[in-house]
Amino acid sequence: xxxxxxxxxxxxxxxxxxxxxxxxxxxxxxxxxxxxxxxxxxxxxxxxxxxxxxxxxxxxxxxxxxxxxxxxxxxxxxxxxxxxxxxxxxxxxxxxxxxxxxxxxxxxxxxxxxxxxxxxxxxx
Amino acid sequence: xxxxxxxxxxxxxxxxxxxxxxxxxxxxxxxxxxxxxxxxxxxxxxxxxxxxxxxxxxxxxxxxxxxxxxxxxxxxxxxxxxxxxxxxxxxxxxxxxxxxxxxxxxxxxxxxxxxxxxxxxxxxxxxxxxxxxxxxxxxxxxxxxxxxxxxxxxxxxxxxxxxxxxxxxxxxxxxxxxxxxxxxxxxxxxxxxxxxxxxxxxxxxxxxxxxxxxxxxxxxxxxxxxxxxxxxxxxxxxxxxxxxxxxxxxxxxxxx
Numbered sequence: 001x002x003x004x005x006x007x008x009x010x011x012x013x014x015x016x017x018x019x020x021x022x023x024x025x026x027x028x029x030x031x032x033x034x035x036x037x038x039x040x041x042x043x044x045x046x047x048x049x050x051x052x053x054x055x056x057x058x059x060x061x062x063x064x065x066x067x068x069x070x071x072x073x074x075x076x077x078x079x080x081x082x083x084x085x086x087x088x089x090x091x092x093x094x095x096x097x098x099x100x101x102x103x104x105x106x107x108x109x110x111x112x113x114x115x116x117x118x119x120x121x122x123x124x
Numbered sequence: 125x126x127x128x129x130x131x132x133x134x135x136x137x138x139x140x141x142x143x144x145x146x147x148x149x150x151x152x153x154x155x156x157x158x159x160x161x162x163x164x165x166x167x168x169x170x171x172x173x174x175x176x177x178x179x180x181x182x183x184x185x186x187x188x189x190x191x192x193x194x195x196x197x198x199x200x201x202x203x204x205x206x207x208x209x210x211x212x213x214x215x216x217x218x219x220x221x222x223x224x225x226x227x228x229x230x231x232x233x234x235x236x237x238x239x240x241x242x243x244x245x246x247x248x249x250x251x252x253x254x255x256x257x258x259x260x261x262x263x264x265x266x267x268x269x270x271x272x273x274x275x276x277x278x279x280x281x282x283x284x285x286x287x288x289x290x291x292x293x294x295x296x297x298x299x300x301x302x303x304x305x306x307x308x309x310x311x312x313x314x315x316x317x318x319x320x321x322x323x324x325x326x327x328x329x330x331x332x333x334x335x336x337x338x339x340x341x342x343x344x345x346x347x348x349x350x351x352x353x354x355x356x357x358x359x360x361x362x363x364x365x366x367x368x369x370x371x372x373x374x375x376x377x378x379x380x
Contacts, residue, residue: 068164075156102167109159 001051004044012037013063017044021054026062034069042080049084057088062095063103071106078114085116092119186283187234193287194237197272200244200251206377207326208237213373214322221362222314235287236319239294242272269295270304286315294319297354309356317356321363324354329374 001019008014013027023045031037048057059081063070081090094110096103107121194208215236219229243251246268250261257265272291276284293307293316300308302320312320328346331337338346344364351360363370 068160071160071163072156075160102163102170105163109163113156 001047004040006040015041017041017048019048019054021057022060023057024060024062026060028065029063029070030065030067031070034067034073038073038077042077045077045080049088053084053088055089057090059090059092060095061093064097064100066103066106074106074110075113078110078117078119082114082116085118090118092117093122094119095122095124098123186281190234190238190283190287193241194239197238197240197243200240200246206379207330210326210373210377211239211319211322212237213377214325214370215318217366217369217373218318218322218359218362219314221366222318222359224314231283231286232290232315232318235283235290235315236322238272238276238287239290239319239323240268240272241275241287241291242268242270245271245275266295266303269293289313289315290319292316294323296320298356299353302354312356317359321355321359325363325370326374330379 003019004015004017006012006015008027011028012031013025013029016022016024016026025041061074063074066074078092081092084090092110094103094107096107104121104123107119110117111119111121191208194212198208212233216229216233219232224232243265246265250257250264253261269292273288276288276291279285279288292304293312296302296305296307296312296316297320298309298312298317300306302312307316325343325347328338328343329340347355347360347363351357
């Protein structure tokens with residue numbers, strides 16, 4: 001299993017998946033086909049937890065703009081993390097600009113929905 | 125019999141549990157979906173509001189730039205006070221009664237005040253000369269139409285493109301004796317024909333250091349004589365048909 005790196009585009013974030021346990025998504029997210037775009041990410045995460053994950057996994061998400069299907073996908077993504085949260089230590093940082101109200105609200109929604117996950121809201 | 129029954133019950137219980145799990149998951153999904161939708165609706169509204177605010181900001185900025193350019197042109201001409209504002213209103217009125225679209229009328233209202241922008245490139249010594257121009261000076265002053273066009277012609281903005289036409293053609297005459305290109309009749313763009321009439325009407329009715337204002341009778345007589353000569357006959361007819369509206373604009377925007 002290898003690290004996965006996807007460059008940012010105008011519509012999609014930079015994705016960096018490191019086997020050392022650092023997962024980061026930075027940028028905008030409004031792809032035309034969201035689920036297709038994120039399929040490699042979801043697949044990698046599944047594989048990662050099936051194989052030998054790092055002692056602690058840190059997920060840094062800094063999404064400045066996202067469409068509603070991305071929002072749905074993030075819920076699915078967190079579902080996947082939550083499934084592994086019992087056996088593995090996972091820390092999630094939802095990073096956003098203070099003035100970005102929709103990012104803040106989305107972060108609050110995630111915290112509310114995923115009681116088992118350790119999601120921190122981090123303002124820049 | 126007894127064991128068979130138990131087995132069925134066990135199966136049903138398993139089904140029941142599965143059903144509950146599935147429906148729980150479905151309910152959770154629907155709730156999430158609703159939440160996403162509500163957030164999305166809220167954000168769309170915000171984004172639309174922001175977009176509209178930006179649109180207004182752009183339009184206001186454009187108006188201000190255009191008006192300022194008109195004022196610059198005016199500061200270089202012998203017209204003063206509310207001249208460009210009145211020309212804007214007369215042009216709008218002529219455009220409306222001529223049957224141009226609403227959008228064009230509003231654009232022409234903004235573009236027509238820029239007709240003299242080319243005067244920024246005319247030397248002060250000539251422009252500010254008291255009294256009449258000699259032939260050579262007049263020829264130089266007349267280049268302001270071409271100069272205005274040169275300044276504005278490269279813009280890709282609709283409004284500035286329109287202003288370029290106005291600057292270029294506002295001294296053309298319907299009978300082909302105007303400048304800079306001696307265009308004739310309908311070859312002169314309607315924007316040019318409209319601004320020509322609006323500009324002259326206002327200039328004649330205003331008093332200047334070097335001349336007193338013409339009285340209305342003299343202006344009307346001249347307009348009738350110049351119908352189809354200096355001016356588009358259709359526009360002259362519009363002018364007289366709606367005279368009260370033109371006079372109302374003049375009265376409401378007098379120079380103090």
